[in-house]
Amino acid sequence: MTRPIGYFVHHQGRGHAERAAAIVNAMPDDRPVVLFSARADIFPPLAAHVTVRVIPSLFEAVGDEPVALANAPTPSTLHCAPLGWKSITQAVAMIATWFDQARPALFVTDVSAELAQLARIASVPCVSVLQHGERSDPGHMAAYESALGILAPYAPSLEQPGRPDWMLAKTHYAPGVGVHGEAIDRAAARTLLGLPLDATIVVVVAGGGGNGTPATPLTLGARAEPDALWLTIGAVEQEWHATAPGNLRHLGWVDTPALYIAAADRVVSSAGNTTVHMIAAAGRPWIVVPEWRYFDEQLWKARMLDQAGAAIMLEHWPSHVGAWTHAWARAAALDLACQQALYDADAARDAAAWLAGLADAAWMPPGVAPSPGPAPAVDLLFESLP
Numbered sequence: 001m002t003r004p005i006g007y008f009v010h011h012q013g014r015g016h017a018e019r020a021a022a023i024v025n026a027m028p029d030d031r032p033v034v035l036f037s038a039r040a041d042i043f044p045p046l047a048a049h050v051t052v053r054v055i056p057s058l059f060e061a062v063g064d065e066p067v068a069l070a071n072a073p074t075p076s077t078l079h080c081a082p083l084g085w086k087s088i089t090q091a092v093a094m095i096a097t098w099f100d101q102a103r104p105a106l107f108v109t110d111v112s113a114e115l116a117q118l119a120r121i122a123s124v125p126c127v128s129v130l131q132h133g134e135r136s137d138p139g140h141m142a143a144y145e146s147a148l149g150i151l152a153p154y155a156p157s158l159e160q161p162g163r164p165d166w167m168l169a170k171t172h173y174a175p176g177v178g179v180h181g182e183a184i185d186r187a188a189a190r191t192l193l194g195l196p197l198d199a200t201i202v203v204v205v206a207g208g209g210g211n212g213t214p215a216t217p218l219t220l221g222a223r224a225e226p227d228a229l230w231l232t233i234g235a236v237e238q239e240w241h242a243t244a245p246g247n248l249r250h251l252g253w254v255d256t257p258a259l260y261i262a263a264a265d266r267v268v269s270s271a272g273n274t275t276v277h278m279i280a281a282a283g284r285p286w287i288v289v290p291e292w293r294y295f296d297e298q299l300w301k302a303r304m305l306d307q308a309g310a311a312i313m314l315e316h317w318p319s320h321v322g323a324w325t326h327a328w329a330r331a332a333a334l335d336l337a338c339q340q341a342l343y344d345a346d347a348a349r350d351a352a353a354w355l356a357g358l359a360d361a362a363w364m365p366p367g368v369a370p371s372p373g374p375a376p377a378v379d380l381l382f383e384s385l386p
Contacts, residue, residue, distance in 0.1 A: 004033060004105065006095070006102070007035050008109045009042075009043075010037075011037050015153075017043045018274055020043075023174075023177060023178075023355070024352070026351075027047075037052065053094070056086075058114070060087075062086070064086060065084050069082070077139050079139045105360075105362065105363055106126070106359045107127070108126070108129065108355070109126065109128055111129050116147060120146035126143075128151070129150075131153075133294070133300050136162065140295075151174060153273055154176075154276075154301075159304070160304055172350075172351060172354045174348070175347050176343035178277075179258075181258075181343045184259060186264075186265075199228070200225070200227065200229065202225070202231070202267070203231050203232075203261055203268070205269040213237065214237050215232075215237060216239050217319065218236075218248060218268075219242050219243055220321055222244075223245045223248075223321075224325070228247060232251060233252070233253070233254045234257075235252075266284060266331065269286070269289075270289060270290065270291045271291070271299075271301040273301070276288070276305065277342065283339045283340045286334065287311065287328070288312070289313075289316070290302040299315075
Protein backbone atom coordinates (compact mmCIF):
# COMPACT_ATOMS: atom_id res chain seq x y z
CA MET A 1 0.00 0.00 0.00
CA THR A 2 1.22 3.52 -0.79
CA ARG A 3 2.11 5.33 2.40
CA PRO A 4 -0.02 8.44 2.99
CA ILE A 5 1.25 11.99 3.31
CA GLY A 6 0.18 14.20 6.20
CA TYR A 7 0.02 17.95 5.81
CA PHE A 8 -0.44 20.53 8.58
CA VAL A 9 -2.07 23.75 7.33
CA HIS A 10 -2.10 26.95 9.37
CA HIS A 11 -5.55 28.55 9.32
CA GLN A 12 -4.45 32.21 9.35
CA GLY A 13 -5.14 33.98 6.07
CA ARG A 14 -5.84 32.03 2.90
CA GLY A 15 -2.46 31.33 1.34
CA HIS A 16 -1.57 28.27 3.41
CA ALA A 17 -4.78 26.45 2.49
CA GLU A 18 -4.77 27.47 -1.17
CA ARG A 19 -1.24 26.31 -1.87
CA ALA A 20 -1.69 23.08 0.14
CA ALA A 21 -4.85 22.26 -1.81
CA ALA A 22 -3.18 22.92 -5.16
CA ILE A 23 -0.27 20.63 -4.32
CA VAL A 24 -2.21 17.71 -2.86
CA ASN A 25 -4.82 17.84 -5.64
CA ALA A 26 -1.95 17.37 -8.12
CA MET A 27 -0.79 14.19 -6.42
CA PRO A 28 -1.69 10.76 -7.87
CA ASP A 29 -5.05 9.32 -6.88
CA ASP A 30 -3.37 6.36 -5.19
CA ARG A 31 -1.49 8.60 -2.73
CA PRO A 32 -3.76 9.30 0.28
CA VAL A 33 -3.29 12.73 1.83
CA VAL A 34 -4.60 13.92 5.19
CA LEU A 35 -4.73 17.66 5.84
CA PHE A 36 -4.59 18.69 9.51
CA SER A 37 -5.97 22.14 10.29
CA ALA A 38 -8.02 24.02 12.87
CA ARG A 39 -10.55 24.85 10.14
CA ALA A 40 -12.00 22.80 7.31
CA ASP A 41 -13.82 25.67 5.58
CA ILE A 42 -10.66 27.42 4.37
CA PHE A 43 -9.90 24.89 1.65
CA PRO A 44 -10.99 25.07 -1.98
CA PRO A 45 -12.46 21.85 -3.47
CA LEU A 46 -10.26 18.84 -2.76
CA ALA A 47 -9.62 15.66 -4.75
CA ALA A 48 -11.10 12.35 -3.64
CA HIS A 49 -7.79 11.10 -2.24
CA VAL A 50 -7.55 14.08 0.12
CA THR A 51 -9.30 14.29 3.50
CA VAL A 52 -9.32 16.96 6.21
CA ARG A 53 -8.98 16.29 9.91
CA VAL A 54 -9.90 19.21 12.13
CA ILE A 55 -7.60 19.60 15.13
CA PRO A 56 -7.77 22.12 17.97
CA SER A 57 -5.89 25.34 17.25
CA LEU A 58 -2.28 25.37 18.36
CA PHE A 59 -2.31 29.15 18.63
CA GLU A 60 -5.56 30.25 20.29
CA ALA A 61 -6.48 29.89 23.95
CA VAL A 62 -9.86 28.34 24.76
CA GLY A 63 -10.21 29.84 28.23
CA ASP A 64 -9.26 27.01 30.57
CA GLU A 65 -5.52 27.61 30.68
CA PRO A 66 -3.93 27.77 34.15
CA VAL A 67 -2.91 31.31 35.05
CA ALA A 68 0.03 30.10 37.11
CA LEU A 69 1.70 28.68 33.98
CA ALA A 70 1.11 31.70 31.74
CA ASN A 71 4.52 33.24 32.43
CA ALA A 72 6.57 30.05 32.16
CA PRO A 73 9.64 30.79 30.00
CA THR A 74 9.64 29.44 26.44
CA PRO A 75 12.87 27.76 25.30
CA SER A 76 14.62 29.32 22.32
CA THR A 77 13.95 26.23 20.19
CA LEU A 78 10.18 26.84 20.30
CA HIS A 79 7.87 29.73 19.40
CA CYS A 80 4.29 29.03 20.46
CA ALA A 81 4.48 26.49 23.28
CA PRO A 82 2.41 27.68 26.25
CA LEU A 83 1.97 25.27 29.14
CA GLY A 84 -1.29 23.77 30.33
CA TRP A 85 -3.29 24.25 27.14
CA LYS A 86 -5.63 21.29 26.73
CA SER A 87 -6.20 22.22 23.08
CA ILE A 88 -2.50 21.83 22.23
CA THR A 89 -2.28 18.53 24.11
CA GLN A 90 -5.27 17.21 22.14
CA ALA A 91 -3.93 18.41 18.78
CA VAL A 92 -0.52 16.84 19.35
CA ALA A 93 -2.16 13.60 20.52
CA MET A 94 -4.33 13.44 17.38
CA ILE A 95 -1.34 13.93 15.08
CA ALA A 96 0.91 11.53 17.00
CA THR A 97 -1.81 8.86 17.00
CA TRP A 98 -2.13 9.25 13.24
CA PHE A 99 1.64 8.90 12.89
CA ASP A 100 1.45 5.59 14.72
CA GLN A 101 -1.57 4.24 12.86
CA ALA A 102 -0.89 5.51 9.34
CA ARG A 103 2.92 5.20 9.18
CA PRO A 104 3.06 8.16 6.77
CA ALA A 105 5.67 8.64 4.08
CA LEU A 106 6.00 12.35 4.86
CA PHE A 107 4.56 15.03 7.07
CA VAL A 108 4.50 18.55 5.60
CA THR A 109 4.16 21.58 7.88
CA ASP A 110 2.79 24.87 6.52
CA VAL A 111 3.73 26.21 8.97
CA SER A 112 4.73 25.13 12.46
CA ALA A 113 8.29 24.80 13.69
CA GLU A 114 6.99 22.84 16.66
CA LEU A 115 5.19 20.24 14.55
CA ALA A 116 8.23 19.84 12.32
CA GLN A 117 10.22 18.96 15.40
CA LEU A 118 7.42 16.71 16.68
CA ALA A 119 7.55 14.73 13.42
CA ARG A 120 11.30 14.32 13.73
CA ILE A 121 11.00 13.19 17.37
CA ALA A 122 8.27 10.74 16.30
CA SER A 123 10.62 9.36 13.60
CA VAL A 124 8.43 10.63 10.74
CA PRO A 125 10.14 12.29 7.72
CA CYS A 126 9.17 15.93 7.50
CA VAL A 127 9.09 18.71 4.90
CA SER A 128 9.01 22.30 6.17
CA VAL A 129 7.47 25.14 4.21
CA LEU A 130 9.80 28.15 4.11
CA GLN A 131 8.39 31.66 4.21
CA HIS A 132 10.07 35.02 4.04
CA GLY A 133 11.14 36.75 7.23
CA GLU A 134 13.82 36.76 9.87
CA ARG A 135 13.84 33.03 10.63
CA SER A 136 17.41 32.36 11.72
CA ASP A 137 16.34 31.76 15.33
CA PRO A 138 16.92 28.32 16.92
CA GLY A 139 13.26 27.29 16.59
CA HIS A 140 13.05 27.81 12.84
CA MET A 141 16.52 26.45 12.19
CA ALA A 142 15.73 23.28 14.15
CA ALA A 143 12.69 22.74 11.92
CA TYR A 144 14.72 23.26 8.74
CA GLU A 145 17.57 21.06 9.95
CA SER A 146 15.09 18.33 10.91
CA ALA A 147 13.43 18.33 7.49
CA LEU A 148 14.28 16.08 4.57
CA GLY A 149 13.29 18.90 2.26
CA ILE A 150 12.16 22.52 2.33
CA LEU A 151 9.33 23.86 0.17
CA ALA A 152 9.50 27.56 -0.75
CA PRO A 153 6.27 28.88 -2.36
CA TYR A 154 8.02 31.61 -4.35
CA ALA A 155 10.57 32.06 -7.13
CA PRO A 156 14.31 31.63 -6.49
CA SER A 157 14.79 35.27 -7.50
CA LEU A 158 12.82 36.30 -4.40
CA GLU A 159 15.02 34.34 -2.01
CA GLN A 160 16.28 36.63 0.72
CA PRO A 161 19.97 36.85 1.61
CA GLY A 162 21.46 34.93 4.48
CA ARG A 163 20.00 31.48 3.91
CA PRO A 164 22.73 28.89 4.58
CA ASP A 165 23.92 26.75 1.70
CA TRP A 166 22.65 23.55 3.34
CA MET A 167 19.13 25.03 3.40
CA LEU A 168 19.24 26.09 -0.23
CA ALA A 169 20.56 22.66 -1.25
CA LYS A 170 17.37 20.94 -0.12
CA THR A 171 14.89 23.69 -1.07
CA HIS A 172 12.32 23.21 -3.83
CA TYR A 173 10.90 26.47 -5.22
CA ALA A 174 7.25 26.58 -6.26
CA PRO A 175 6.62 30.09 -7.69
CA GLY A 176 3.01 31.15 -7.16
CA VAL A 177 1.77 27.72 -6.12
CA GLY A 178 -1.95 27.84 -5.36
CA VAL A 179 -2.61 30.81 -7.63
CA HIS A 180 -4.50 30.44 -10.90
CA GLY A 181 -2.76 32.78 -13.29
CA GLU A 182 -4.72 32.39 -16.49
CA ALA A 183 -4.39 35.56 -18.55
CA ILE A 184 -7.57 37.67 -18.48
CA ASP A 185 -7.97 40.58 -20.85
CA ARG A 186 -8.48 43.90 -19.06
CA ALA A 187 -11.53 44.84 -21.10
CA ALA A 188 -13.07 41.38 -20.69
CA ALA A 189 -12.55 41.54 -16.92
CA ARG A 190 -14.21 44.95 -16.73
CA THR A 191 -17.14 43.74 -18.77
CA LEU A 192 -17.64 40.75 -16.47
CA LEU A 193 -17.48 43.00 -13.40
CA GLY A 194 -19.64 45.77 -14.84
CA LEU A 195 -16.83 48.34 -14.63
CA PRO A 196 -16.35 51.22 -17.08
CA LEU A 197 -14.10 50.36 -20.01
CA ASP A 198 -12.68 53.87 -20.41
CA ALA A 199 -11.87 54.70 -16.78
CA THR A 200 -8.47 54.62 -15.07
CA ILE A 201 -8.92 52.03 -12.33
CA VAL A 202 -6.73 51.52 -9.27
CA VAL A 203 -7.38 48.31 -7.31
CA VAL A 204 -6.24 48.04 -3.70
CA VAL A 205 -5.91 44.43 -2.51
CA ALA A 206 -5.94 43.72 1.21
CA GLY A 207 -4.97 40.29 2.50
CA GLY A 208 -6.82 38.03 4.92
CA GLY A 209 -4.25 37.60 7.66
CA GLY A 210 -4.58 40.90 9.54
CA ASN A 211 -7.00 43.67 10.50
CA GLY A 212 -7.15 45.20 7.05
CA THR A 213 -5.69 48.02 4.99
CA PRO A 214 -6.12 51.48 6.58
CA ALA A 215 -8.69 53.55 4.73
CA THR A 216 -7.28 57.01 5.41
CA PRO A 217 -4.18 56.85 3.16
CA LEU A 218 -6.41 55.60 0.35
CA THR A 219 -8.64 58.66 0.66
CA LEU A 220 -5.55 60.82 0.02
CA GLY A 221 -4.58 58.85 -3.08
CA ALA A 222 -8.08 58.74 -4.51
CA ARG A 223 -8.82 62.39 -3.80
CA ALA A 224 -5.67 63.37 -5.72
CA GLU A 225 -7.00 61.55 -8.82
CA PRO A 226 -10.67 62.59 -9.16
CA ASP A 227 -10.91 61.15 -12.68
CA ALA A 228 -9.67 57.69 -11.57
CA LEU A 229 -11.79 55.00 -9.92
CA TRP A 230 -10.25 53.49 -6.77
CA LEU A 231 -11.62 50.11 -5.67
CA THR A 232 -10.65 48.18 -2.56
CA ILE A 233 -11.17 44.44 -2.16
CA GLY A 234 -10.62 42.64 1.12
CA ALA A 235 -10.70 44.06 4.63
CA VAL A 236 -10.37 47.81 5.11
CA GLU A 237 -9.89 49.38 8.53
CA GLN A 238 -11.92 52.57 8.84
CA GLU A 239 -10.85 55.55 10.92
CA TRP A 240 -13.11 58.29 12.22
CA HIS A 241 -11.15 61.09 10.53
CA ALA A 242 -11.11 59.53 7.03
CA THR A 243 -13.14 61.55 4.51
CA ALA A 244 -13.72 59.29 1.52
CA PRO A 245 -14.16 60.92 -1.89
CA GLY A 246 -16.79 59.66 -4.30
CA ASN A 247 -14.28 57.86 -6.51
CA LEU A 248 -13.21 55.49 -3.69
CA ARG A 249 -15.37 52.39 -3.28
CA HIS A 250 -14.85 49.68 -0.66
CA LEU A 251 -16.13 46.38 -2.04
CA GLY A 252 -15.14 44.08 0.84
CA TRP A 253 -14.42 40.42 0.23
CA VAL A 254 -15.01 39.29 -3.33
CA ASP A 255 -15.08 35.81 -4.86
CA THR A 256 -12.98 36.77 -7.88
CA PRO A 257 -9.99 38.88 -6.73
CA ALA A 258 -7.95 37.90 -9.79
CA LEU A 259 -10.68 39.36 -12.02
CA TYR A 260 -10.45 42.72 -10.25
CA ILE A 261 -6.66 42.68 -10.56
CA ALA A 262 -7.01 41.95 -14.28
CA ALA A 263 -9.43 44.88 -14.60
CA ALA A 264 -6.97 47.29 -12.98
CA ASP A 265 -4.60 49.75 -14.59
CA ARG A 266 -2.57 49.97 -11.38
CA VAL A 267 -2.49 47.94 -8.15
CA VAL A 268 -1.73 48.60 -4.50
CA SER A 269 -1.43 45.65 -2.14
CA SER A 270 -0.10 44.11 1.02
CA ALA A 271 2.62 41.45 0.69
CA GLY A 272 0.69 38.29 1.46
CA ASN A 273 1.88 35.32 -0.58
CA THR A 274 -1.35 34.67 -2.51
CA THR A 275 -1.91 38.37 -3.16
CA VAL A 276 1.63 38.82 -4.41
CA HIS A 277 1.43 35.99 -6.90
CA MET A 278 -2.01 36.91 -8.24
CA ILE A 279 -0.70 40.36 -9.08
CA ALA A 280 2.58 39.05 -10.49
CA ALA A 281 0.69 36.69 -12.80
CA ALA A 282 -1.30 39.63 -14.19
CA GLY A 283 1.54 42.15 -14.47
CA ARG A 284 0.59 45.70 -13.44
CA PRO A 285 2.30 48.88 -12.16
CA TRP A 286 2.38 47.91 -8.51
CA ILE A 287 2.92 49.47 -5.09
CA VAL A 288 3.32 47.04 -2.19
CA VAL A 289 2.95 48.07 1.46
CA PRO A 290 3.81 45.27 3.89
CA GLU A 291 1.54 44.56 6.84
CA TRP A 292 2.84 43.62 10.28
CA ARG A 293 3.51 39.90 10.54
CA TYR A 294 5.55 37.71 12.83
CA PHE A 295 9.25 37.59 11.92
CA ASP A 296 8.81 40.53 9.47
CA GLU A 297 7.47 38.11 6.87
CA GLN A 298 5.74 40.69 4.67
CA LEU A 299 8.51 43.23 5.13
CA TRP A 300 11.08 40.81 3.73
CA LYS A 301 8.84 39.70 0.87
CA ALA A 302 8.20 43.32 -0.10
CA ARG A 303 11.93 44.07 0.03
CA MET A 304 12.68 41.19 -2.30
CA LEU A 305 9.91 42.20 -4.71
CA ASP A 306 11.39 45.69 -4.86
CA GLN A 307 14.92 44.34 -5.31
CA ALA A 308 13.75 42.05 -8.13
CA GLY A 309 12.21 45.03 -9.93
CA ALA A 310 8.72 43.56 -9.64
CA ALA A 311 7.09 46.14 -7.36
CA ILE A 312 7.71 49.42 -5.56
CA MET A 313 7.90 48.87 -1.83
CA LEU A 314 6.74 51.51 0.66
CA GLU A 315 7.63 50.84 4.28
CA HIS A 316 4.51 52.68 5.43
CA TRP A 317 1.36 54.08 3.88
CA PRO A 318 1.63 57.49 2.17
CA SER A 319 0.66 60.31 4.50
CA HIS A 320 0.39 63.02 1.82
CA VAL A 321 -0.39 63.32 -1.88
CA GLY A 322 3.23 63.88 -2.86
CA ALA A 323 4.19 60.46 -1.53
CA TRP A 324 1.52 58.84 -3.71
CA THR A 325 2.66 60.82 -6.77
CA HIS A 326 6.29 59.81 -6.30
CA ALA A 327 5.42 56.14 -5.75
CA TRP A 328 3.21 55.97 -8.85
CA ALA A 329 5.96 57.56 -10.97
CA ARG A 330 8.36 54.82 -9.85
CA ALA A 331 5.75 52.10 -10.43
CA ALA A 332 5.15 53.29 -13.98
CA ALA A 333 8.80 52.50 -14.80
CA LEU A 334 8.61 48.85 -13.68
CA ASP A 335 9.35 46.11 -16.20
CA LEU A 336 6.20 44.00 -15.96
CA ALA A 337 8.04 40.98 -17.34
CA CYS A 338 9.87 40.83 -13.99
CA GLN A 339 6.53 40.29 -12.30
CA GLN A 340 5.28 37.58 -14.61
CA ALA A 341 8.56 35.67 -14.23
CA LEU A 342 7.63 35.15 -10.56
CA TYR A 343 4.70 32.89 -11.45
CA ASP A 344 4.89 29.32 -12.76
CA ALA A 345 1.66 27.69 -13.93
CA ASP A 346 3.17 24.25 -13.29
CA ALA A 347 4.30 25.00 -9.73
CA ALA A 348 1.70 22.78 -8.03
CA ARG A 349 2.35 19.84 -10.35
CA ASP A 350 6.11 20.12 -9.90
CA ALA A 351 5.85 20.47 -6.11
CA ALA A 352 3.60 17.39 -5.95
CA ALA A 353 6.09 15.40 -8.01
CA TRP A 354 8.94 16.59 -5.80
CA LEU A 355 7.13 15.53 -2.63
CA ALA A 356 6.24 12.15 -4.12
CA GLY A 357 9.83 11.60 -5.22
CA LEU A 358 11.11 12.58 -1.79
CA ALA A 359 8.68 10.16 -0.14
CA ASP A 360 9.62 7.30 -2.46
CA ALA A 361 13.35 7.88 -1.97
CA ALA A 362 12.98 8.04 1.80
CA TRP A 363 11.34 4.62 1.99
CA MET A 364 13.39 2.87 -0.69
CA PRO A 365 14.24 -0.71 0.43
CA PRO A 366 17.89 -1.26 1.37
CA GLY A 367 20.12 -1.99 -1.62
CA VAL A 368 17.67 -0.57 -4.18
CA ALA A 369 18.92 2.47 -6.04
CA PRO A 370 16.33 5.26 -6.48
CA SER A 371 15.22 5.99 -10.01
CA PRO A 372 16.43 9.26 -11.58
CA GLY A 373 14.12 12.16 -10.91
CA PRO A 374 13.71 15.57 -9.29
CA ALA A 375 13.85 14.29 -5.71
CA PRO A 376 16.86 15.50 -3.73
CA ALA A 377 19.11 13.08 -1.89
CA VAL A 378 17.76 12.25 1.53
CA ASP A 379 21.34 12.27 2.87
CA LEU A 380 21.55 16.02 2.34
CA LEU A 381 20.16 16.55 5.80
CA PHE A 382 22.81 14.52 7.51
CA GLU A 383 25.64 15.89 5.39
CA SER A 384 24.70 19.42 6.31
CA LEU A 385 24.50 19.08 10.06
CA PRO A 386 27.55 19.84 12.17
